[in-house]
Amino acid sequence: MTKKLYYDSAYIREWKTRITRKLEREDGAYLVLEESAFYPHGGGQPCDLGWIDNIPVLDVVVEEEEILHKVERFPEGEEIDCRLDWNRRFDHMQQHSGQHLLSAICLDVCGAETLSFHLGQDYATIDIARADLPQDQLMALELAVNEQIYRNRKITSYFVNQEQAAALPLVKQPKVTDDIRIVEIEGIEYNGCGGTHVSATGELGIIKLLKVEKQKGNMRLYFKCGYRALNEFNIGMDILSSLSVKFKAAKEEILDRIVKWEQEQKQLQAELNAVKAENDAYLAEKLLADRQGRLIQHVFADKSLKDMQNLAAKISEETDVIVLLMSNADHKVLLVQGGTSGFACGAFFKQHLADYRGKGGGSDKMAQAGFDTNEDAEAFYHFTVQFLQEL
Secondary structure, three states, X not given: OOEEHXXXXXXXXXXEEEEEXXXXXXXXXXXXXXXXXXXXXXXXXXXXXXXXXXXXXXXXXXXXXXXXXXXXXXXXXXXXXXXXXXXXXXXXXXXXXXXXXXXXXXXXHHOOOEEEEEEOOOOEEEEEOOOOOOHHHHHHHHHHHHHHHHOOOEEEEEEEOHHHHHOOOEOOOOXXXXXXXXXXXXXXXXXXXXXXXXXXXXXXXXXEEEEEEEEOOEEEEEEEEHHHHHHHHHHHHHHHXXXXXXXOOOHHHHHHHHHHHHHHHHHHHHHHHHHHHHHHHHHHHHHHHHOEOOEEEEXXXXXXXXXXXXXXXXXXXXXXXXXXXXXXXXXXXXXXXOOOOOOOHHHHHHHHHHHHOEEEEEOOOEEEEEEOOHHHHHHHHHHHHHHHHOO
């Protein structure tokens, strides 16, 4: 059985040991060591990574009390040097200890039990037994949990038997009956847990609650601790500084400037829409005057699909015509028919688009398609012109 050094101390970063077994499996090479500080997947906490004789450790799992270390290749000797990816380990310690503290304070402040915990690469979450969590309670929770960080309460871990565990005010009784590991936050809680933790709440630095959302009748809290919270703050400050420069305003004035900018944009968009409508009316008259039979066709240099749809709708709304438009800018083709003819735009596109490497579709009245190249779009456009002229 592997001796679990992370239970002796979560702060062991380097150690020497021996290989007791090598396993060749379909998914790669695995090592079993006499002693290991590599924490395996479990309890909502991801595994540690690092190096064995400078060979990267890719995964760590536990099987029947043995810790298996997946490596890129087997080392040459039996005596080996091991080294943790300490930044990853300490990050997990901060997030996991932060979760314990957050869950305990959440139970105290909000009366909500934690149902589950997830530690992801970008953020951590807990699901709590609450149907809602108003903003004022969320702020009170964040303030209360950070107050306990600043008090720098000790965090200790130790093993007890079933009788000793029964005498402790545990959050919930553990499933195991022997060698029950307790993580205690001084004056806050006792919790059965096998994960790695910091030695005092002060090492968490800060817990920042990011957002809450409903999850199957409960509430999910997103949060970051320690260096993750610091990085989140720095990213936010970079964004604020960039906006401050862009809008030539102090940080506290940015929201007012954005509101003013949005109003200006709405006014400009209204004026642009009016100009486009006048232009479409003129262009519709010109295309109707130049048409041959029912077909109206035109290729635009840079008109968007939405603008082509608006123009085609204007042309066909009161006229029994077929409108075929193309834009060179984004390789789009649009087909619209007015009137009550038996021709179906969507069915035509579905039948022929694949021959020209196009993607799209539509209804009987309107269909649109996009192409990777202008050559394919032009080829499909000309094929459609020829087809429609023969109707």
